[in-house]
Amino acid sequence: MAISGKAGVMSQLKEIQEAIVSGDLGAIASIEVPQSYRGMTVHADEVAMFDGLSSRDKDPRRSLHLDEVPTPELGPGEALVAVMASAINYNTVWTSIFEPLPTFKFLRRYGKLSPLAKRHDLPYHVVGSDAAGVVLRTGPGVHSWKPGDEVVAHCLNVELEAPDGHNDTMLDTEQRIWGFETNFGGLAEIALVKANQLMPKPAHLTWEEAACPGLVNSTAYRQLVSRNGADMKQGDIVLIWGASGGLGSYATQYALNGGAIPVCVVSSPRKAELCRKLGAELVIDRSAETGEGYRFWSGEHTQDPGEWQRFGAKIRELTGGEDPDIVFEHPGRETFGASVYAARRGGTIVTCASTSGYLHQFDNRYLWMNLKRIIGSHFANYRESWEANRLIAKGLIHPTLSRIYPLEETGQAALDVHHNRHQGKVGVLCLAPEEGLGVRDERLRARHLDRINAFRGA
Incomplete structure (x- = not known):
């Protein structure tokens, strides 16, 4: 995907980078937008490359490519963002191993919506659903953002x-996850977003710290806090x-x-320690080394209710005899039966993902006879994302960044992430x-530095 004028493109990207790093954000509007940029892609002609392999044996290093791609046309209500940092989410893992289906099917469906949406239907997919950076340009009709604004992007495209x-907005018939169900995502030097994806970058965080909460922070906010x-509620x-x-x-x-x-459930002593650093007191380490070693499945097709009961007893031991009011579910197949069992009478199981498998099995007697509820939750609307980002900006919720890679890696x-x-x-x-660039509020940062760094090096 070589683009002509490569030296000029590199010069323009360098000029943008230097303006942002120096804080000369007023210069951004006068710098020409490059005709191309580097982005992490998967290729449509490689969707069969892992056929016959188990999920775990599919290697994203083979399918993710650093390509030079054309900068997309800017449409009404959109913005081009110079991406300083991004982050890895499970949807990028799924995209890279072409599960549960290749994302090119999403791009084709989106491309049929309108001539403008047709831009997304390409033989390559620039991935990534998180970004922190600076607005380069805005399209017609955008009045809340301008070139030079420091921003983070949430991933709802609607x-x-x-x-x-x-x-x-999560109920809109044309709601999509940016960088997963759309093209031009955040694991790149430039990203295309709708203007209503943009939010102010928290001033006390570095670019990489600001990039990492977006998808997961908003998802957790809606799943747990939102109506x-x-x-x-309290208690x-x-x-x-x-x-x-x-x-x-x-x-x-x-x-x-x-x-x-x-009540934090983890799979190693190190992970239990991280939960305690966050302030949690009730932690279940379900790894075999601790002696707990919960095995909810006794075979590929059979769950073990005795293990559900043992798990529920452990929860009540920690809580003084109480069952959970809410179960925060996302592993899916491996844990869902235990989750339905463990929730209290009238309790809620809220699920947003199925990282261990999509086909859930549970004993419905524990659901219907005990009046429990299962709620599906998917990402967050703009208001919920804005509130979640506001809590980050005020230092009430903190990034959990543990490690950083260059774009090439x-x-x-x-x-x-695929191998946990x-x-x-x-x-x-x-x-x-x-690393370490982009901090504008050193005083707020100093107040929360220990929490900001709680996961670093973990």
Whole structure:
């Protein structure tokens, strides 16, 4: 995908980078937007490359490519952003291993919507659903943002032409996840977003710290705090699976900030320690080394209710005899039966993902006879994302960044997440030449530095 005038493109990107790093943001409007940029892509002609392999054996380092791609046309209500940093989410892992289906099917469907949407239907897909950077240009009709604004992007791409989304934009018939179901995502030097994806960058954070909360922080906010999710209240006991992970680490913080009582479920002593650093007191390490070693499945097709009961007894031992009011679910197949069993009578199981498998099995007697509820929760609307970002900006919720990779090593970063070798979030530097840049409020940062760095090196 070589683009002519490569030296000129590199010069323009360098000029943009230098203006941002020096803080000369007023110069951004006068710098010509490059005709191309580098982005992490998957290729449509490679979707069969992992056929016959198990999910775990599919290697994102083979499928993710650093390509030079044309800068997309800027449409009404859109913005081009110079991306200083991004982050890895499970949807990038899924994209890279072409599961549960190749994302090119999403791009083709989107491309049929309108001539402008046709831009997204390409033989390559620039991936990534997080970004922190600076606005380069805005399209017609954008009045809230201008070139030089420091921003983060949430990942809801929504058309809002149908009535369905005007109470909750997540219900819009043309709602998509940017960088997963659309093209021109954030694991790149430039990204294309809708202007209503933009939010102010938290001033006390570096570019890489600001990039990492977006998707997971907003998802956890809606799933746990919002009325569209579990509507958590003070005193609720909240069972949190994967409580030190990219999603669970934010759920743990929201439970603690909201006066709830988190019961954090993790899979190693190191992860248990991270939960305690966040302030959680009730932690279940379900790894075999601790002697707990919960095995909810006795075979490929058979769950073990005795293990559900043993798990429920452990929860009641920690809580003084109480069952969870809310179960924060995202592993899916492996844990869902236990989650339905463990929730209290009248309790809520709220689910936003299925990282261990989409086909859930549970004993419905525990659901219907005990009047429990299952709620599906998917990302967040703009208002929920804005509120979640505001809490980051005020230093009430903190990034859980553990490790950072250069853009060229995105494949390795995705492999680490795929194999669950990470804690919290894994960041990626895009245009930022090094870590530690972009802090504008040193005083606020100094007040929260220990919490900001809680996951670093984990």
